[in-house]
Amino acid sequence: MITFSNTYFDNASTSWPKPVEVGKAMDEFLRKLGGTYGRAAYGRVYQTSMIVEQCRNAIGEMLGVSESGNIVFTANATVGLNAIISGLDLHRCEVLVSPLEHNAVMRPLQRLSEKADVTWKLLPAGTDGRIIPEKVPEVISSKTRLIIVNHQSNVNGVLQPVDELRQYTGQIPLVVDVTQSLGNEPVQGDKWGAGFIAFTGHKGLLGPTGTGGFFVRNPEKLSPFFFGGTGSRSESFEMPQFSPDKYEAGTHNTVGLSGLLAALNHRPKQEWTREKFKELIQRLRRIKDVRILGADDFQHQGGLFSIAHSAYPPSTIARRVYDKFGIEIRSGLHCAPQAHKYLDTFPTGSARFAFSPWHTNDDLEKLGDVLEEVLK
Numbered sequence: 001m002i003t004f005s006n007t008y009f010d011n012a013s014t015s016w017p018k019p020v021e022v023g024k025a026m027d028e029f030l031r032k033l034g035g036t037y038g039r040a041a042y043g044r045v046y047q048t049s050m051i052v053e054q055c056r057n058a059i060g061e062m063l064g065v066s067e068s069g070n071i072v073f074t075a076n077a078t079v080g081l082n083a084i085i086s087g088l089d090l091h092r093c094e095v096l097v098s099p100l101e102h103n104a105v106m107r108p109l110q111r112l113s114e115k116a117d118v119t120w121k122l123l124p125a126g127t128d129g130r131i132i133p134e135k136v137p138e139v140i141s142s143k144t145r146l147i148i149v150n151h152q153s154n155v156n157g158v159l160q161p162v163d164e165l166r167q168y169t170g171q172i173p174l175v176v177d178v179t180q181s182l183g184n185e186p187v188q189g190d191k192w193g194a195g196f197i198a199f200t201g202h203k204g205l206l207g208p209t210g211t212g213g214f215f216v217r218n219p220e221k222l223s224p225f226f227f228g229g230t231g232s233r234s235e236s237f238e239m240p241q242f243s244p245d246k247y248e249a250g251t252h253n254t255v256g257l258s259g260l261l262a263a264l265n266h267r268p269k270q271e272w273t274r275e276k277f278k279e280l281i282q283r284l285r286r287i288k289d290v291r292i293l294g295a296d297d298f299q300h301q302g303g304l305f306s307i308a309h310s311a312y313p314p315s316t317i318a319r320r321v322y323d324k325f326g327i328e329i330r331s332g333l334h335c336a337p338q339a340h341k342y343l344d345t346f347p348t349g350s351a352r353f354a355f356s357p358w359h360t361n362d363d364l365e366k367l368g369d370v371l372e373e374v375l376k
């Protein structure tokens, strides 16, 4: 009998469990505090506004940006990416993207290609989809207006060389999607010179669903995507020109942000080690007919990977590990058909395993036992 301390390996979809303080903070907020953000001058609203601002500052630290006033809260990373891609007013131009982008990027770009004659092109990359920075100037043209990079792939966990990339992109604005990496990998928005960063609260940050957002370095260059009340400059039908109000129309998810702040303040220490993870990958690579989707060089591997088998479809692998061992994973395309096309696993996709800080080295060892058993 193989028993795990934690059978949930679907943390790239949404993380679970959350620190207990997350639920407590949300419960406390609902029962005792309540109140909107920035809409009135009594104590309850003041305290709620403080929670939102503390959360904004804490996210600023995580993103490595000094201007936390330019961090905007939205419902998730998808809304953040839409706000960036649509707010730039792109038309008749070209956007360069990494080969491992999620549909949260590809679908807004597809819409722009139909409506505004915006084309997209892949950045040069190796077999695992990791960008080769020094080759990037070869694909930049006079029509290139934007570069979008998924910092950590949600399919093979590859980490992109964002810092090096910046040295080859000149003044072209860079959008970095840190949805999968934030919380688990260092993010250095200022050092990277990222013009925009999209993030989510419910994955690596261990916060509740319904939280996320984006960072914008120069708010004067990004139009609002949503329009409505902000509690500021209410005499005008125009949105305020200053951030974050320019982009935060409507009532905030104050319950969710209370939970997210608690998650940031009570982050657990990661139990599993990279050495053990490397050992697991090496072990799995030895199983016959199995292909591991991961970084070609383990240095560039984030805490998730996928498996493709030449005989068993990903859904069969997911069903087997669940039925026999209770292991919860996601199979299929993971909303990233572009990544699978590049990695040659389209349209079947892969079976994906994503760790949380609570997984132990023993869990990783047992995952190896389970996969050897179900894939033989």
Ligand SMILES: Cc1ncc(COP(=O)(O)O)c(C=O)c1O
Residues within 6 Å of the ligand: 012, 013, 076, 077, 078, 079, 102, 104, 150, 152, 153, 154, 177, 179, 180, 199, 200, 201, 212, 335
């Ligand atoms: C790389 C990447 N970007 C964006 C998203 C969208 O995140 P959200 O569900 O928070 O909108 C995901 C979700 O899986 C993702 O993996």
